[in-house]
Amino acid sequence: MDTSMLLVVGLLMTAIAYIAGRGRSISVASGVGGVKNLNSLPFYYGALTALWCGIPSFLLLAIWAIFDDYFISQIVVQELPEHVKNMSESELGLLMNTVVNTAQNSSLGLSSEPHILQAAERLRGLEQTNQMAMTVAFISAGIIMMMATWLRIKSNMPARVHVEHAFKWLLLGSACVAIFTTVGIVLSVLFESLRFFQSVPVTDFLFGLQWSPQMAIRADQVGGSGAFGAVPLFAGTMLISMIAMLIAVPTGLMAAIYLAEYAHPKVRSTIKPVLEVLAGVPTVVYGFFAALTVAPVLRDTGSLIGLDVSSESALAAGLVMGVMIIPFVSSLSDDVITAVPQSLRDGSFGLGATHSETIKKVVIPAALPGIVGGVLLAVSRAIGETMIVVMAAGLAAHLTMNPLESVTTVTVQIVKTLVGDQEFNSPKTLSAFALGLMLFTVTLVLNFIALQVVKKYREQYE
Incomplete structure (x- = not known):
């Protein structure tokens, strides 16, 4: 059996x-x-x-x-x-x-x-x-x-006492699974990264301006020098994430304010589920949309006004990624805005404030910790996105901050490095773990900042 x-x-x-x-x-x-x-x-x-x-x-x-x-x-x-x-x-x-x-x-x-x-x-x-x-x-x-x-x-x-003790230990074990999993991930990535840094200096990795992980097999091989400067990857990740957040944060926040403060209950019950459907669309579908629709439109529009827009550009990937992230910002912001006690609004109205003044001076400051937490969560989501970048921004590691050119990100290079049969003793393969460690560190710092913001600005109401 x-x-x-x-x-x-x-x-x-x-x-x-x-x-x-x-x-x-x-x-x-x-x-x-x-x-x-x-x-x-x-x-x-x-x-x-x-x-x-x-x-x-x-x-x-x-x-x-x-x-x-x-x-x-x-x-x-x-x-x-x-x-x-x-x-x-x-x-x-x-x-x-x-x-x-x-x-x-x-x-x-x-x-x-x-x-x-x-x-x-x-x-x-x-x-x-x-x-x-x-x-x-x-x-x-x-x-x-x-x-x-x-x-x-x-x-x-005393069967009830025994059962409750058993479930207490079961819940403790379930909580420890997440902790042990995180520790295992960190240790596995850290050990492999240390092996990589034995071959490539940390300073070359963090501050190098050329990314070409192909290692030379023969002494006379051309184009396989093995340059592991990760600055172009960090720059591309930051550029695409910045474009995505410029789209997602204002749009998502304004949508949340409308749904929570202005929309009729029937309108809210219709628009909110439709907006959250975007969160369920697979990222590969967004990638197809970016590659087949958004990128050609940007290229053709740029040619009309004299701009040279690459077929695979950071702008195309960032725009579509921003649309994908809108539900994360809007849903979390809507929840925290709705959770602001009504007594605060009533007190503001009683002092003669208008609806818009109440939202700007009372509701948004009260909901700020939750909004900031949602935004940082969306930033982490943007940094870790892969499929949209692969299909719309390209694979070439170019050091540029021009959104009209092709760039790549850390996650894309991790996937590219580990595709196919690889030798896990070579710096090329081990570089994926070093990139993963940097990505993990960045997201950890963002989560820590979110917790500090929430802790600092949290206030008790009623």
Whole structure:
């Protein structure tokens, strides 16, 4: 039974355990004068039985699934001939890939070497045995724990306390997942970036004006010097993001003010969902729109007035990206403006202020922390965008602040560097991790600024 089927079986066992535990509590309650004399409601007894059935069995399945491939591979390697086991680690890895492919595609004749065929047959046998053992262990663990908990159900058993403690630890574990994931991402990017900076000086990376990550394979190769100056990438990212924010922030903020302060409830209920539909459009669709519609219009319009507009320009990408970000700004700003207490508006009106004066002098200052947080979130979204830039701004790393020329961004170069088969020991590939580290640092700083702004300007109302 494969892992997906075991998951379904585990869910069924958990449901059966809940029903059995709840039924057991009701049966016990009949002997002590009814459910009211139980320490907890029947629901908690059923939930406790389900938890003790599901958590240990699923935990066993997760640990088994993590380590089984490693132990199976080690067994297969130990049974290989001596001259094969003495290979280098990389050669042995390639050999094991061949063994795995042969085991999975035995009818294709991927290899005719006897030791590979024998190892593939052994691998298939071990995997079948592993699946059978994992199935028996998983189901047995669930049934044993379910029966043990079912037999322990008594009228004075504090099932509710146990269930609440279990859910508290479950919530704590869920919160820790985000923390551990962030730490893992940071460490993985940091270690690879340090390897890159061992080959390329940090100053050359941060202040270099040429970006050409192609490394020379031969001494006489031309055009493969490997220049890793990231300034053109930072400049292109800043230029496109700035254009996008010049479009998104005023438009989104004014749309939010209209929807929150001026629009009729029927108009608001119609326009707000339509505006937020933009947030659900895939970025590749925006990229097509930028490349096939916006960029040609800008090029043709520029030629009419004597401007030389590139077919792939920062302006085209920035305009479309700004349209894409409008829902982020408008939706968040609308929520925070709506959340401003009505008493502040009434007090302003009572002092003789007009509606527009109330919005400028009272509502916007009160909602400023949320608005700034939404804007910085939109900036992070713009910095991390890739598809629109690829399709509308190009891939060439040009150091320019002219929005009519072709530029590229950090995220685009990360994708370009990691496309295809790459050698993770070369500075070209490792440069993607250094760019990722810089991108992570920038977004972290923006989030920190947003938190500081919210903390500084937050005020308590009512």
